[in-house]
Amino acid sequence: MLSTVAAFDRIGEENAFAVLARATELARQGRNIVNLGIGQPDFPTPPHIVEAAIKALRDGNHGYTPATGILPLREAVAADLHRRLGVEVSPDLVMIVPGGKVTMFMAILMFGEPGADILYPDPGFPIYRSMIEFTGARPIPVPMREENGFAFSAEETLSLITPQTRLLILNSPANPTGGVTPKAEIDALVEGLARFPDVAIMSDEIYGQMIYDGLEHRSLLSYPAIRDRLILLDGWSKTYAMTGWRMGYSVWPKVLYDKARKLVVNSFSCTNAPAQWAGIAALEGSQDAAHDMVAEFDRRRAVTVAGLNAIPGVSAIVPKGAFYAFPNITETGWRAKPLASALLEQAGVATIGGPDFGVYGEGYLRLSYANSTANIEIALDRIATFLRDNRPA
Numbered sequence: 001m002l003s004t005v006a007a008f009d010r011i012g013e014e015n016a017f018a019v020l021a022r023a024t025e026l027a028r029q030g031r032n033i034v035n036l037g038i039g040q041p042d043f044p045t046p047p048h049i050v051e052a053a054i055k056a057l058r059d060g061n062h063g064y065t066p067a068t069g070i071l072p073l074r075e076a077v078a079a080d081l082h083r084r085l086g087v088e089v090s091p092d093l094v095m096i097v098p099g100g101k102v103t104m105f106m107a108i109l110m111f112g113e114p115g116a117d118i119l120y121p122d123p124g125f126p127i128y129r130s131m132i133e134f135t136g137a138r139p140i141p142v143p144m145r146e147e148n149g150f151a152f153s154a155e156e157t158l159s160l161i162t163p164q165t166r167l168l169i170l171n172s173p174a175n176p177t178g179g180v181t182p183k184a185e186i187d188a189l190v191e192g193l194a195r196f197p198d199v200a201i202m203s204d205e206i207y208g209q210m211i212y213d214g215l216e217h218r219s220l221l222s223y224p225a226i227r228d229r230l231i232l233l234d235g236w237s238k239t240y241a242m243t244g245w246r247m248g249y250s251v252w253p254k255v256l257y258d259k260a261r262k263l264v265v266n267s268f269s270c271t272n273a274p275a276q277w278a279g280i281a282a283l284e285g286s287q288d289a290a291h292d293m294v295a296e297f298d299r300r301r302a303v304t305v306a307g308l309n310a311i312p313g314v315s316a317i318v319p320k321g322a323f324y325a326f327p328n329i330t331e332t333g334w335r336a337k338p339l340a341s342a343l344l345e346q347a348g349v350a351t352i353g354g355p356d357f358g359v360y361g362e363g364y365l366r367l368s369y370a371n372s373t374a375n376i377e378i379a380l381d382r383i384a385t386f387l388r389d390n391r392p393a
């Protein structure tokens, strides 16, 4: 019997992939499934980005690149951050990595060990907790409360920091709730963090360009006071419909950059070369397709939220970002995971139960509106019919 190290008894995963596999299997059996479980845009990568990757291959850009990414791409990231957020970032602190997840993997590895506490949002992206547990650190959930718009509360977050706290993970706009933390709350949080200079911060801003109602994305990069301990996580997956390309980037404090580079050298060597050239085209080319996609998500958001609120027992606050709704289903009498499972098996609608995003997710479902309006309407209809005809066991 092979026996791996104990950490592998603690590592978790993302149930969204299991739901996708089950939905695909049911569809293969001939069932009609509407998939609102998956967290990726249902749009093609814009053609000019695809062409840039093809051109890169034709031009012979198919070898290893520098571990931290090609310089023109790191420069393009710095220019994009300046254009969008008005912040100065040196390309020397930008690292290109294969997807958004890689930055959280590295950051949690850097700060997690037995005896350390790491704060993370709950409900939140499941890999945060999984990786924290993998390292042996103690996961400390920061509750994301519906009555607070599923945003971070500066006061509550700061109250959870102890001398053991090594890393604070932030995420706004958020998965799975669509919550956006208001600027005033981020201001207060950063101000309070001055009292805890040894706590590193990882801000996951992968949905930073998917924000609605005229709100502006407030990046943690905008606060010079924490730049020496801030790790920014961002990438191309959501903004440019590039989930399968595996393209992400991080901005590191100077003291951590070389440690991150060594992790790259010890694991994947560099990010896919043609994908990096495509990444330049994405940042420097027309943003029309990206903007059109967000405008379409905005329309579907309205359909989704209105449809959910029309179902007896279901209530959904209006999500301010990302492409998820997180309806409260407690009044239906169902618990979230059995309901998600019954909806998939019996009603042909894939959703994700809130507890897959943490204990504070009980009582909620996550629905991704990265699907056509026609499909969203079918799904809402099926959910309403199912809840009308079925009582929980």
Ligand code: PLP
Pocket: 039, 098, 099, 100, 101, 102, 125, 171, 174, 175, 204, 206, 235, 236, 237, 243, 247, 248
């Ligand atoms: N961070 C959040 C909050 C996400 O929702 C996701 C993907 O769903 C990621 C990071 C990972 O993105 P990527 O697919 O680029 O690894």
